[in-house]
Amino acid sequence: MWNSIRERLCSARSASRLSQEAFASRLGVSARSLRDWEKGYDLPALGRLIAWARLLGFRLIVVASEGVLGDPGENVVEGESYEKSELRRLVAPLRIRRRQRSLSQTDMGLLLGVDRVTLASWERASHSPTVENLLAYVGRVRCRLDLEPIEP
Template sequence: MALRVNAAAQRRSNAIQSQLLAARETTGLSRESLSEVLEVSNRTLRDWERRYESPSFTNLLRWAHELGFRLAIVDRQGGPEPPCPTPEDGAPWEVQEIRRLAPPLKSRRLARKISQTDLGLIIGVSRSSLQRWEDGEQLPRLIALIVWADRLDLTVELHPLVEHG
């Protein structure tokens, strides 16, 4: 089964990667410095910034975080961002992030009475993949997260990090 990526989803993915490039340039941080922090090669970061390649979900989260951003799921009708769940002790940071992002997607699916099987067919993934994403057991690629959100009339955005403390 192939992920059903449309032009709008690809543009959204490209826009997020472009926003991260602009954020790096605005801060004056060199590509070399950022690639060192992210533990990827300078060429890899360059390829992400030029949108030749897409980073893994973990690398995307780290890239955004280092530049002061995080991914957010936003209602296209302008509803508020859902509250963040309490971090789980012992769960890796990346897993906590998908567990923060997945609940509004799952809630929207349930509110619309769409089964995991049906939404999986609409997105182009298996029911079991969708279930693992919703349960925070597997990290989707950025484009898959965008397609998943889009099919539920939600969107994925970069929001500035808000430090709690």
């Protein structure tokens, strides 16, 4: 799942004809960080991943067997940062899927190796999970994380 997202972002950056150095500067990170992400040596913070995708014309989505989950305009709050509203949009369907599977926050936290308070803060979008934890959460509710083009 992560490799597919990483490869699509790398391809999109290459297709944009931006060097790693130029793109890293636009993203506000070092060229070394971007290089490590693109090679799969490291994972960005979730906010950086959301920004990386956005700069290349994508957004992260949660996909289940029945299709994309969540509403693109879901949970938009006036004056909220793009990253925060995207986090809200991503976690809303995960919370619903967790509940559909009759998993409490405590149970899901145990599966992910975090406590209930941490999981609750992710589901409220008051804190961001790491990309690793988001991928694990998505997998535990039998979904996948993917990219979709942003509508112009």
